[in-house]
Amino acid sequence: MGPTSPSVRPTWRHGPVTVHFGEKTGKYPDGNQVVVRGRDTLAVFDTPQVANQLGPDFDAADLVILGHVHEDHMAGLHRLPRAQVQVHEADLEAARSWQGLSRHYGYPPSVLDPLRRKIELDFHYRPRPDALGFADGAVWDLGGVRVRAAHLPGHTAGHCVLLVEPQGIAFIGDFDLSSFGPYYGDATSSLADFRHSLRRLAALPASAWITSHHKGVVVERAQFDDLLQAYAARLDEREARLLEMLADGPQSLAQLAQRRLLYPADATDLWIDCAEQRSIAQHLDELLAAGRVVADEQRRYRLAGR
Numbered sequence: 001m002g003p004t005s006p007s008v009r010p011t012w013r014h015g016p017v018t019v020h021f022g023e024k025t026g027k028y029p030d031g032n033q034v035v036v037r038g039r040d041t042l043a044v045f046d047t048p049q050v051a052n053q054l055g056p057d058f059d060a061a062d063l064v065i066l067g068h069v070h071e072d073h074m075a076g077l078h079r080l081p082r083a084q085v086q087v088h089e090a091d092l093e094a095a096r097s098w099q100g101l102s103r104h105y106g107y108p109p110s111v112l113d114p115l116r117r118k119i120e121l122d123f124h125y126r127p128r129p130d131a132l133g134f135a136d137g138a139v140w141d142l143g144g145v146r147v148r149a150a151h152l153p154g155h156t157a158g159h160c161v162l163l164v165e166p167q168g169i170a171f172i173g174d175f176d177l178s179s180f181g182p183y184y185g186d187a188t189s190s191l192a193d194f195r196h197s198l199r200r201l202a203a204l205p206a207s208a209w210i211t212s213h214h215k216g217v218v219v220e221r222a223q224f225d226d227l228l229q230a231y232a233a234r235l236d237e238r239e240a241r242l243l244e245m246l247a248d249g250p251q252s253l254a255q256l257a258q259r260r261l262l263y264p265a266d267a268t269d270l271w272i273d274c275a276e277q278r279s280i281a282q283h284l285d286e287l288l289a290a291g292r293v294v295a296d297e298q299r300r301y302r303l304a305g306r
């Protein structure tokens, strides 16, 4: 069996929406491919690795709406040189150029250089200088079916949920409802925005939720609420764990990152130290603002009142 066997891939269909699940329901580095077939326009949401195995179901797309920009959501773009690519304006430069994507990640050159080689190889990475930006509330009429963008930043500055109407099917992207929890480890990520967006996501009117990774499709409101609550609770668990780490005495950001707040000790991905530092720094900022942590002149952090 060759790598292009479109008929054997597991899918979920509802009205105009088809989800082609990636490996392990789209566990990173793969993802789940959403295809929306309107009377006039065939649209795809993001382009994960699995897009490369779908044949005409994917390759005939007229329109790509990116829920956000990250390497694992751009892996099928190279197949659609003539399709219109649209992305929220806050992620637009990241889609248009490597320089934009570099600023989006915010990693140092020692990470960015090998990362670029890796994503060109593993994710067919190519910038899309022709990509166009949209704003919160943008609507696409595909013919008998509409897509509406809800800007819910935090994971990236331009992260959006894409709602298929009137069916009420929400592509929630990297609100992946995974046991890892929220990711806000890049330069353009924001923990504060993530917290706000989680509350808005809970209130969004939908009857089915599709994640880019892990969960796939959830069609029960109660199950979605439970999964979202557990996912959001990871933020409090990380904060509690960081306070525990700080109870050992004053430590720098680099020292805290080395001890690992988010990732297992044996994880080796290129960006992990950067993501740890960026994530921990945002939790520290919250704790500093709340007066629960203080920093000394050497920028070592300790619990307030110790």
Ligand SMILES: [Zn+2]
Residues within 6 Å of the ligand: 068, 069, 070, 155, 174
């Ligand atoms: Zn992402």
